[in-house]
Amino acid sequence: MFLLSRAKVLFVLLPALLGLSGCSSLGVLNAVLPKDAGSSQVASDVAYGSDPRQKLDVYAPTNEAATGKRDVVVFVYGGSWDNGSRSNYSFAGRAFASKGFVTVIGDYRLVPDHPYPDFVQDTASVVAWAHRNAARFGGDPNRIFLVGHSAGAYNAAMVAFAPNFLQADGVSPDVVKGFAGLAGPYDFLPLDVDASIAAFGHLSPDDLRLSQPINRIASDTYAPPAFLATGADDTTVRPRNTEQLAEVLRAHGHSVQTKIYPDLGHAGLVLALSRPLRNKAPALDDVVAFFRSL
Numbered sequence: 001m002f003l004l005s006r007a008k009v010l011f012v013l014l015p016a017l018l019g020l021s022g023c024s025s026l027g028v029l030n031a032v033l034p035k036d037a038g039s040s041q042v043a044s045d046v047a048y049g050s051d052p053r054q055k056l057d058v059y060a061p062t063n064e065a066a067t068g069k070r071d072v073v074v075f076v077y078g079g080s081w082d083n084g085s086r087s088n089y090s091f092a093g094r095a096f097a098s099k100g101f102v103t104v105i106g107d108y109r110l111v112p113d114h115p116y117p118d119f120v121q122d123t124a125s126v127v128a129w130a131h132r133n134a135a136r137f138g139g140d141p142n143r144i145f146l147v148g149h150s151a152g153a154y155n156a157a158m159v160a161f162a163p164n165f166l167q168a169d170g171v172s173p174d175v176v177k178g179f180a181g182l183a184g185p186y187d188f189l190p191l192d193v194d195a196s197i198a199a200f201g202h203l204s205p206d207d208l209r210l211s212q213p214i215n216r217i218a219s220d221t222y223a224p225p226a227f228l229a230t231g232a233d234d235t236t237v238r239p240r241n242t243e244q245l246a247e248v249l250r251a252h253g254h255s256v257q258t259k260i261y262p263d264l265g266h267a268g269l270v271l272a273l274s275r276p277l278r279n280k281a282p283a284l285d286d287v288v289a290f291f292r293s294l
Helices: 002-018 086-098 118-137 151-161 164-168 194-200 205-210 240-251 266-271 283-292
Strands: 039-047 055-061 070-076 102-106 139-149 176-182 226-231 256-261
Touching: 039 086, 039 118, 055 086, 055 118, 070 086, 070 118, 070 151, 086 102, 086 283, 102 118, 118 139, 118 151, 118 164, 139 151, 151 164, 151 176, 176 283, 226 240, 226 266, 226 283, 240 256, 256 283
Parallel strands: 070 102, 070 139, 139 176, 176 226, 226 256
Antiparallel strands: 039 055, 055 102
């Protein structure tokens, strides 16, 4: 009876949620989404800092036949930097864990109390925690991969391309071996929407310029290989963000692949990581294949 009810809920909710333009309602589905076998949550509510928001969960593969250290994924969710919860993204944690990755999902401090750079520094601190603790869960501390969606892709991009954030946590930037950005905003000046004004409007002109991932790319600075993906129908974070960041990375000699999925909107891209919606776009397989090639 429960399975039938869950199927009915999915049938009713999926069409509406696929049409969402933002991230704030994505967690509605998490409780009813079927999760991937071969994975489990192995740690929860782990503090990586003193703030109540600075906690994380860990997911891991359950294939005991596998040997050797596993690559590590740090997944960063979106939410306009002012909302979101790691508990709503267990479908993503389980998805990457089922593919063989030790997966870490952390909350981060939110606007308005914590504007830029606090939420980026929190993402860096989650990566630093993963570097220092992944071995406890069978992970390789020196092979960490960043995956982010929407505002989370922004956070992850800044950690990937602006080395000062990881260095502030005492970690070398080259522990990040790859970055996958899903529908990320990488160049959104001038500030013209409420979310970005609230998060970045306090900055001086120079600091505001440096808050854009596209302005942190340099030929002589380490940048992990990047996989940048977006939905062709995304009207929240336009595909030009993906295209322009890719162009700048290539111009500076860095490795990048891009993918634009047809007939897919903003929320649909992260939902495509879940079991019921992988037929909408092969985002999970594409990201995993990219990481395994590195």
